[in-house]
Amino acid sequence: MAFPRGGLRRFRPQAVEGPSFAELFGALPVAVLVLDPDGRIAHANPACEVLLNHSETSMVGQPYDAVLLPPEDYAGRQEGRGFAAFDAEIEAVRGTRLRVDFLETQVPDHPGWRIVTLHHAPQARRLAHGLDRTAGARAAIGAAAMLGHEIKNPLSGIRGAAQLLQSGGDPESNEELTRLITTEVDRIAALIDRMQDFTDTRPLDLAPTNIYPLLDHARRVALAGFARSIAIEEWFDPSLPPVLVDRDAFLQVLLNLLKNAAEALKDHAHPRIILSTAFRHGMSVSVGAGQPRRPLPIEICVMDNGPGAPADIAEHLFEPFVSGKPEGKGLGLPLVEKLVRDMGGIVQYAREREPEVTVFRILLPRASA
Numbered sequence: 001m002a003f004p005r006g007g008l009r010r011f012r013p014q015a016v017e018g019p020s021f022a023e024l025f026g027a028l029p030v031a032v033l034v035l036d037p038d039g040r041i042a043h044a045n046p047a048c049e050v051l052l053n054h055s056e057t058s059m060v061g062q063p064y065d066a067v068l069l070p071p072e073d074y075a076g077r078q079e080g081r082g083f084a085a086f087d088a089e090i091e092a093v094r095g096t097r098l099r100v101d102f103l104e105t106q107v108p109d110h111p112g113w114r115i116v117t118l119h120h121a122p123q124a125r126r127l128a129h130g131l132d133r134t135a136g137a138r139a140a141i142g143a144a145a146m147l148g149h150e151i152k153n154p155l156s157g158i159r160g161a162a163q164l165l166q167s168g169g170d171p172e173s174n175e176e177l178t179r180l181i182t183t184e185v186d187r188i189a190a191l192i193d194r195m196q197d198f199t200d201t202r203p204l205d206l207a208p209t210n211i212y213p214l215l216d217h218a219r220r221v222a223l224a225g226f227a228r229s230i231a232i233e234e235w236f237d238p239s240l241p242p243v244l245v246d247r248d249a250f251l252q253v254l255l256n257l258l259k260n261a262a263e264a265l266k267d268h269a270h271p272r273i274i275l276s277t278a279f280r281h282g283m284s285v286s287v288g289a290g291q292p293r294r295p296l297p298i299e300i301c302v303m304d305n306g307p308g309a310p311a312d313i314a315e316h317l318f319e320p321f322v323s324g325k326p327e328g329k330g331l332g333l334p335l336v337e338k339l340v341r342d343m344g345g346i347v348q349y350a351r352e353r354e355p356e357v358t359v360f361r362i363l364l365p366r367a368s369a
Helices: 007-011 021-027 046-052 072-076 122-166 171-199 212-224 247-264 332-342
Strands: 031-035 041-044 083-092 097-106 114-120 207-209 231-235 243-245 272-279 298-304 346-352 357-364
Touching: 031 046, 041 046, 072 083, 122 171, 207 247, 212 231, 212 247, 212 272, 243 247, 243 357, 247 272, 247 298, 247 332, 247 357, 332 346, 332 357
Parallel strands: 231 272
Antiparallel strands: 031 041, 031 114, 083 097, 097 114, 207 243, 272 298, 298 357, 346 357
């Protein structure tokens, strides 16, 4: 049977346009670093950003050991050869010590170029449970200390005022003592209310939301109150899709972070806060062993040019009762972390850019199309 010239072309399936290299690289579930021949970081995928608590922007161009201290026997590797260390301890310069399977390989036909992958080692999960128990013990000790301080002081004042009332006195003094008792009781009740926020296990009312009106509202509230004398800039991605959030919870998170930034800038000569949004293609995080990674492409950042958290507590900012402020209760950031987690996202702290700024980065799921 004869076919007309060109007739076979009609029977070929049309090629489907595949994902770009950037999308494939971003979707990799394993942390990956690409190093150039000078040993500087050329690329880092989103999984690597999460693992090392570093953005790709701040890593690119940096010497390798300025971001990550490799396993101890890495220095003895042979140049031009691959390297592997399993269940090895590494240290992220701005993070913590990690146990990973560390693999480095050369890029064929590109001398000097290397790829480093970092897999969580099985033991790392066991260590994480130990760290969680340590964090829980620290939180319990902090709760006892904070409650002892915050409740004992007002109770002492209430007891003294009650004794003075019992001994009699003029009506004006008695009225003042009654106000003192009422104020201190209200302060204790407010403290207990803040702690009860952590025990609320009701699911949030998540819905597809345009977050820009909420960002604008939070900004106006801040400028009208606690951030009255601070410039708040907006670096927004105008094409951000609807985000799956609880409106009230999201506003509470924004206001807590903005207030935290304003307090960090209290003594700064040129205070500055930046609100930014971005869509991160391929960003996803692991939610547990044996479970699929969760895509979190929506990024909201609250940045300030303050000094950042003290180094000794930077790794524990989201644990209850940890605070770098003398008058701090250590409840604000843990509540932020809880609300973001309840909305299916994560929140991170980092010091980035040059000159350095404090960054609180929220990653959230987009609403289904």
